[in-house]
Amino acid sequence: MVLQPSERHYRDWNHGRLGPWCSPSGSPAPLSCETGCGEGSWILVCRLLVPTQVSLLSMEEDIDTRKINNSFLRDHSYATEADIISTVEFNHTGELLATGDKGGRVVIFQREQESKNQVHRRGEYNVYSTFQSHEPEFDYLKSLEIEEKINKIRWLPQQNAAYFLLSTNDKTVKLWKVSERDKRPEGYNLKDEEGRLRDPATITTLRVPVLRPMDLMVEATPRRVFANAHTYHINSISVNSDYETYMSADDLRINLWNFEITNQSFNIVDIKPANMEELTEVITAAEFHPHHCNTFVYSSSKGTIRLCDMRASALCDRHTKFFEEPEDPSNRSFFSEIISSISDVKFSHSGRYIMTRDYLTVKVWDLNMENRPIETYQVHDYLRSKLCSLYENDCIFDKFECVWNGSDSVIMTGSYNNFFRMFDRNTKRDVTLEASRENSKPRAILKPRKVCVGGKRRKDEISVDSLDFSKKILHTAWHPSENIIAVAATNNLYIFQDKVN
Amino acid sequence: MFARGLKRKCADHEEDMGGALAGFRAVPSYSLQRQSLLDMSLVKLQLCHMLVEPNLCRSVLIANTVRQIQEEMTQDGTWRVAAPQSTGRAPLDRLVSTEILCRSMREQDGVHPAPGMGDDHVLGPGSELSTVTSAQTPRDPQNSVWEMDSPRENRGNFQKSLDQIFETLETRNPSSAEELFSDMDSSYYDLDTVLTGVVSRAEPGPCDGLQGLPPVATPASSSSCKSDLGELDHVMEILVET
Numbered sequence: 001m002v003l004q005p006s007e008r009h010y011r012d013w014n015h016g017r018l019g020p021w022c023s024p025s026g027s028p029a030p031l032s033c034e035t036g037c038g039e040g041s042w043i044l045v046c047r048l049l050v051p052t053q054v055s056l057l058s059m060e061e062d063i064d065t066r067k068i069n070n071s072f073l074r075d076h077s078y079a080t081e082a083d084i085i086s087t088v089e090f091n092h093t094g095e096l097l098a099t100g101d102k103g104g105r106v107v108i109f110q111r112e113q114e115s116k117n118q119v120h121r122r123g124e125y126n127v128y129s130t131f132q133s134h135e136p137e138f139d140y141l142k143s144l145e146i147e148e149k150i151n152k153i154r155w156l157p158q159q160n161a162a163y164f165l166l167s168t169n170d171k172t173v174k175l176w177k178v179s180e181r182d183k184r185p186e187g188y189n190l191k192d193e194e195g196r197l198r199d200p201a202t203i204t205t206l207r208v209p210v211l212r213p214m215d216l217m218v219e220a221t222p223r224r225v226f227a228n229a230h231t232y233h234i235n236s237i238s239v240n241s242d243y244e245t246y247m248s249a250d251d252l253r254i255n256l257w258n259f260e261i262t263n264q265s266f267n268i269v270d271i272k273p274a275n276m277e278e279l280t281e282v283i284t285a286a287e288f289h290p291h292h293c294n295t296f297v298y299s300s301s302k303g304t305i306r307l308c309d310m311r312a313s314a315l316c317d318r319h320t321k322f323f324e325e326p327e328d329p330s331n332r333s334f335f336s337e338i339i340s341s342i343s344d345v346k347f348s349h350s351g352r353y354i355m356t357r358d359y360l361t362v363k364v365w366d367l368n369m370e371n372r373p374i375e376t377y378q379v380h381d382y383l384r385s386k387l388c389s390l391y392e393n394d395c396i397f398d399k400f401e402c403v404w405n406g407s408d409s410v411i412m413t414g415s416y417n418n419f420f421r422m423f424d425r426n427t428k429r430d431v432t433l434e435a436s437r438e439n440s441k442p443r444a445i446l447k448p449r450k451v452c453v454g455g456k457r458r459k460d461e462i463s464v465d466s467l468d469f470s471k472k473i474l475h476t477a478w479h480p481s482e483n484i485i486a487v488a489a490t491n492n493l494y495i496f497q498d499k500v501n
Numbered sequence: 502m503f504a505r506g507l508k509r510k511c512a513d514h515e516e517d518m519g520g521a522l523a524g525f526r527a528v529p530s531y532s533l534q535r536q537s538l539l540d541m542s543l544v545k546l547q548l549c550h551m552l553v554e555p556n557l558c559r560s561v562l563i564a565n566t567v568r569q570i571q572e573e574m575t576q577d578g579t580w581r582v583a584a585p586q587s588t589g590r591a592p593l594d595r596l597v598s599t600e601i602l603c604r605s606m607r608e609q610d611g612v613h614p615a616p617g618m619g620d621d622h623v624l625g626p627g628s629e630l631s632t633v634t635s636a637q638t639p640r641d642p643q644n645s646v647w648e649m650d651s652p653r654e655n656r657g658n659f660q661k662s663l664d665q666i667f668e669t670l671e672t673r674n675p676s677s678a679e680e681l682f683s684d685m686d687s688s689y690y691d692l693d694t695v696l697t698g699v700v701s702r703a704e705p706g707p708c709d710g711l712q713g714l715p716p717v718a719t720p721a722s723s724s725s726c727k728s729d730l731g732e733l734d735h736v737m738e739i740l741v742e743t
Contacts, residue, residue, distance in 0.1 A: 142554070144554050170554075232557055233554070233556070233557065251557040251558060252557075277737045279561055280561065280564075280565055280568075281561070282557055282558045282561050284558060301558050301561060301562055334535075334538060334566055334569060334570065335566075337562065337565055337566070337569075338562045338566065341558070341562060388538070391538075391541070392541060394545075394559075397556070397558075397559045397562070
């Protein structure tokens with residue numbers, strides 16, 4: 001694998017510009033043009049709720065799911081457990097937004113096209129396609145169910161008219177092709193208009209079928225199924241910058257796949273000890289470098305990140321770089337290791353930094369400095385004194401994700417009580433916003449929220465003890481070039497955008 | 502029923518416990534807290550999700566916590582492989598143990614305001630202090646927290662007290678349950694404080710505040726659950742099997 005092809009590809013789909021992702025105007029997209037992120041200029045574009053009923057439609061039926069979505073009211077809430085969103089991902093242009101849920105379903109939303117008549121509707125996303133990606137399975141050998149919950153979705157960059165994405169549950173990765181059909185052939189010789197075979201004796205002339213326009217139909221077909229390669233639960237998938245390979249990571253191993261080959265994969269990382277009783281550390285997340293197709297990172301439950309170079313050896317058991325922050329002895333407790341466990345790792349778009357999320361903080365690391373992060377942001381430090389309770393109710397094991405904005409200037413992550421936090425790396429300002437039905441009317445500006453940690457509680461503040469720990473924002477996504485974010489709160493998907501946009 | 506009383510202060514033994522804790526005199530002892538954390542962790546490991554494979558990362562983190570406690574207790578000399586006691590108790594006991602222990606401590610303090618009783622029984626390394634301090638009922642005022650009962654006897658007492666407390670809980674109607682918990686607020690937070698080494702600046706609320714917390718999962722009685730503290734191997738077996 002040579003470096004050049006990946007550069008070429010990068011250049012192609014970045015519209016001829018090398019360098020960090022930018023807003024369409026070419027300058028780094030600020031969190032908020034004028035007022036800074038502390039002032040809260042985010043507005044709710046739409047809240048999407050795909051009802052369970054849509055999942056009853058099978059893929060074979062020619063149904064325009066866009067009509068379905070519009071005809072349903074967006075306010076009802078038959079939320080079942082299967083509707084809980086488990087992953088959110090924009091594609092590389094931001095035109096499409098995919099969500100996966102606990103029921104194994106993938107729903108793809110498409111951005112409303114800009115039109116002169118309905119300017120205010122730009123930025124809204126509507127259902128584009130819905131399909132059942134994974135079904136529940138039963139492992140007969142272990143007598144255990146395999147959940148159909150979609151753990152991750154990753155888009156492939158677009159290379160033709162169709163869209164491709166990878167979706168995975170605990171054990172199996174699938175490559176889906178999503179394509180549009182807006183024409184159909186009419187005038188067959190051997191079949192009549194209803195598709196019934198014609199009596200050959202009645203055919204007296206030959207004609208060429210013509211393509212006639214039809215109502216737009218979006219169909220999703222599984223093109224590849226990558227199965228039986230993981231003993232443990234898959235937590236990450238990452239498409240390589242060469243667009244020919246991708247990796248899937250479970251708790252103890254990472255496998256490298258070629259998109260064309262489903263019956264074999266290369267094992268590139270294996271941390272399983274010979275004796276499982278000696279197991280003390282697991283892999284929690286992994287990602288390929290955005291430009292260097294030989295480089296990837298993986299994080300562990302002990303708060304470490306390892307960067308590996310696949311050129312060094314076939315099995316990357318020895319890392320090239322090892323990132324770990326020395327422990328602060330004054331903060332040591334029985335929970336230190338648990339809260340240091342990294343739940344997500346993301347390369348910056350530039351490829352120069354990595355961001356990691358552990359239970360209480362988000363950290364930005366420079367690839368050139370291994371001994372400590374260059375920036376640390378406190379997400380909800382007021383929970384530090386509540387760790388025992390959070391351990392008891394298992395909240396301490398929640399895996400929050402983190403995302404970069406298009407220009408790597410702002411990072412975002414979720415918290416409890418449907419709060420999510422944004423940190424502006426340049427101005428060092430941060431804001432807490434809430435994704436909830438009660439507080440958001442469409443187009444209304446989101447009010448920054450504040451958690452009161454002690455002493456007098458001001459009027460708009462919420463005290464730590466009133467936080468709802470069942471409402472957690474684990475999954476968020478940021479549009480690749482604009483200030484549009486998608487926030488998943490249980491079965492609701494909120495789309496917010498910067499007001500100035 | 503659970504009157505607030507002066508908590509006894511025992512400066513001497515707390516120095517032994519470690520400087521970091523010297524400031525937290527008004528809380529249940531560090532070893533008690535640590536014990537309940539250990540109990541909690543073992544229960545978590547034993548909760549078998551019969552249908553779906555348990556999360557390996559979570560299991561590993563909990564097992565590491567257990568190992569850490571075990572190492573520390575071994576250094577203290579308070580770790581003992583206790584003989585398996587009679588099971589037939591649902592793990593629910595142990596899940597509730599955190600609260601019960603705190604409440605019992607408080608109750609004990611309320612009944613025995615006199616400091617110094619039993620304080621001379623120093624908790625030094627190698628001492629015979631039972632790992633589970635007995636939660637004696639008010640009917641038996643002579644026993645002090647630091648009484649050096651044999652571990653099994655203590656455990657038996659502890660179980661008996663748990664029974665009694667459960668009975669009490671059952672007979673109470675919901676409204677008085679509110680009162681029942683309203684006094685235990687700070688002890689719950691103190692558990693956090695001691696174990697995390699951070700002073701909580703928040704005003705303590707009701708014990709089961711942190712409202713909206715999903716209830717602690719209580720399994721249907723798992724017949725294979727062992728309640729033996731020292732059976733770390735068994736715990737690791739479960740880990741390996743999953």
